[in-house]
Amino acid sequence: DSGVTQTPKHLITATGQRVTLRCSPRSGDLSVYWYQQSLDQGLQFLIQYYNGEERAKGNILERFSAQQFPDLHSELNLSSLELGDSALYFCASSVESINYNEQFFGPGTRLTVL
Amino acid sequence: QKEVEQDPGPLSVPEGAIVSLNCTYSNSAFQYFMWYRQYSRKGPELLMYTYSSGNKEDGRFTAQVDKSSKYISLFIRDSQPSDSATYLCAMSLYNQGGKLIFGQGTELSVKP
Numbered sequence: 216d217s218g219v220t221q222t223p224k225h226l227i228t229a230t231g232q233r234v235t236l237r238c239s240p241r242s243g244d245l246s247v248y249w250y251q252q253s254l255d256q257g258l259q260f261l262i263q264y265y266n267g268e269e270r271a272k273g274n275i276l277e278r279f280s281a282q283q284f285p286d287l288h289s290e291l292n293l294s295s296l297e298l299g300d301s302a303l304y305f306c307a308s309s310v311e312s313i314n315y316n317e318q319f320f321g322p323g324t325r326l327t328v329l
Numbered sequence: 330q331k332e333v334e335q336d337p338g339p340l341s342v343p344e345g346a347i348v349s350l351n352c353t354y355s356n357s358a359f360q361y362f363m364w365y366r367q368y369s370r371k372g373p374e375l376l377m378y379t380y381s382s383g384n385k386e387d388g389r390f391t392a393q394v395d396k397s398s399k400y401i402s403l404f405i406r407d408s409q410p411s412d413s414a415t416y417l418c419a420m421s422l423y424n425q426g427g428k429l430i431f432g433q434g435t436e437l438s439v440k441p
Contacts (some may be wrong), residue, residue, distance in 0.1 A: 305373070
């Protein structure tokens with residue numbers, strides 16, 4: 216158990232809908248990262264927050280957005296869902312963000328868009 | 330062309346074999362190199378982390394980085410059935426330590 220929690224574990228929804236994925240980082244970790252894992256694209260970095268502020272952005276679609284709250288938990292919002300958004304979404308956390316620090320991954324949320 | 334290339338396998342070996350997993354990359358600015366292990370439908374867990382070129386050993390695992398060839402390797406000695414998993418290499422730039430670039434992952438199966 217990495218100490219990072221994600222809810223829900225599974226999510227099944229329809230095209231065009233909006234969902235919210237939630238992540239609680241390890242106690243004391245200020246950075247939260249979101250990754251998407253699909254069969255064709257592999258594990259891809261989406262976005263990073265550090266102590267409530269956006270720190271780095273990857274190939275995140277405009278339909279996706281995230282935020283980190285004062286209690287450091289984070290939410291990833293996915294809207295106007297398409298079939299291709301079906302994937303595993305992982306959250307990771309670490310202590311710092313400037314240089315490398317070990318990222319601890321949560322168990323993931325499996326999103327299925329029908 | 331992807332920034333990080335990794336042979337997806339699958340790779341099947343008998344128990345006790347030495348396993349070699351490899352990644353190549355195109356961005357010479359990568360400074361941090363990691364290997365993650367991912368069991369089916371679980372989150373990745375960090376196995377090894379190295380900074381710049383050289384070797385690093387941890388138990389049955391050895392990570393090797395050759396920056397001149399843009400090539401990294403993970404060796405697993407005395408492989409066990411419990412090592413059966415997908416192994417992902419990952420890299421990051423200096424001063425962007427948070428953004429990890431992953432390879433596709435190699436699926437490894439160790440047969441008893």
